[in-house]
Amino acid sequence: MTSEAILPLMVLVPLLGAGASLVVARLRTMQTAVTFTVAAGTTILSIALLLKVDADGPIRAVTSIPEAPIGVTLDLYADRFASLMLVIAMLMLLAVLLYSAGQKAAGEMSIWYQPAYLVMVAGVSAAFVTADLFNLFVAVELLLLSSYVLIMLEGNDEQIRSGTTYVVLNVLESTLLLMAVALVFAATGTLSFFALPAAIAELPSGIQTGLNLLLLAAFGLKAAIFPLFSWLPDSYPAAPGPVTAVFAGLLTKIGVYALIRTQTLLFPDTNRTLLMWIAGLTMIIGVLGAIAQSDMKRILSFHIVSQIGYMVMGLALGGVAALTATIFFVLHQIPIKTSLFLVEGIVEAETGTSRLDRVGGMARRSGPLAFMFMLSAMSLAGIPPLSGFVGKVGIVTAGLDQQEWVLVAVALLVSLFTLVSMLKIWSGLFWGDVMPVDPRKGVLRHHRRMSAAAASVVALGVGIALAAGPLYSFTERAAEDLYLPAEISEAIVGDSK
């Protein structure tokens, strides 16, 4: 098997797997076996891709119709950034699948869960390996459509209420994205990531700004940046536990990935003041919203928004140093955010709620659970030596180098507020008297698969901190890739001929 074949397989395997798991939908054990095989297979493929890309440089797979007078091609491409994101995303999706298999024993999950989940895996893969705007649109649609199904899986009152907002807002987002894609095509006549940088650079600056802002709005809505974030804290908490975890960890980050991709590739070093304002306001508003909440799921949902601000800050600063830190930060956020929601899911499965005033003393009931939460929460707040610290230091250092004092001050202040709201969860849920009264002993023993999945995600987060040195130099190479699209693409076009 040649290395180019991995790229289409990353999308095909989960998509065909989704079909297979639909066929055997009535046989639950069989369905679970199919889903796990497919998810594990995709994860192995992504790791193989990462090793290959790091050794030999970016991979491009082009399929075209030879007789066509105008190039009709399916263009897939993976550089270090994309393949790194793929590996971490696939690991998360596998862990959350294990976690939801633990929940399914309680009869909570419908038979449509796993097929929809695999379609989402395919969408996530497709978003990372695509090399043109049209396929990016299709990939985003693929994962959005399956996310609509997942967020309203139980179809109860609460899910319909908040799911409607989610669906309508995201349909609006895809409409904006389609409009942006159509206008980019109208202006340049191409949608390929390789041809676009040169084509866009030739456009009048007014048209460039218009296209840039339209893409920024479309992907910003997906990434939940200020002022387009208000749908997120409302809709995520209502979804089933594992679904929230994977949405929180992955889906917003795909918006961020698309933002980084389009901004560095198509519009390098433009609109930086606007992005800095967005970054600062996203950080502050998100964290203040989190402090005001009194439910663990909602606090964490606001934190998604706040942390997106750091990623946009790194993007706004620009340059290899800032982007290195940003890629590392995204890499660390995915497992950390997922693990916090997984811990929340265990608390909720045990007590029936995650409201701070209804639950207490979880640390007394389960030390290991409290320890898992603490590790991830400290990492989120950026306490050394955990992974959040490394990412934030990188972004803040880049900010200091460029003398953006205000933005750096905001970032540090928000970090402090993050700690405050994590302490709020800690003192509300984990300390204090045991509530509800008369609990059973041994929380983790009753949720074996869920705790195993949560523990492995926490361990992955700690692993990122332990391997921070080699990973950081890897993300540095990934950031250098981002800034050399033209040279790389020419080299690859040359190779494939």
Add this chain to the structure above:
Amino acid sequence: MSWAMATLIGLQGAAGTYLLLHRSLTRIILGIGLLANAVNLIALTAGGSPGSPPIIGEGGETADPLPQALVLTAIVIGLGVTAFLLATALRSWTIDGNDDVEDDIEDVRLARAALESDRSSGPDPTTSDSEFTGGLDEVPEAGDS
């Protein structure tokens, strides 16, 4: 792009946006349909002048098939999303007899708290509490006064 096409897209987009701002999910779905088709027309006009089909061997100038593929994909996706939203509207109607998009619970809680603190410091503390038990939609309006 001709003026007629531009006007059509503009009007359709405006009508879609107007419908999208309503509370009733049925109207929102109609709005999404209009808006999505306005965007489809944009993509179609991006494909070049009318009269040149994107088919090889038809003779004459062959148009770039990419916008057509884009629009076809968008139409199919739009169909799926509309069907899903209609099912959501039906479920919403089955649950509580209407298809209105409801307020965020936290917004309602805040509005209620603001209303209560307003009442307790207001000039007329004897007002009956019965208004607090009214429909959720009434709370934000009362909070404005």
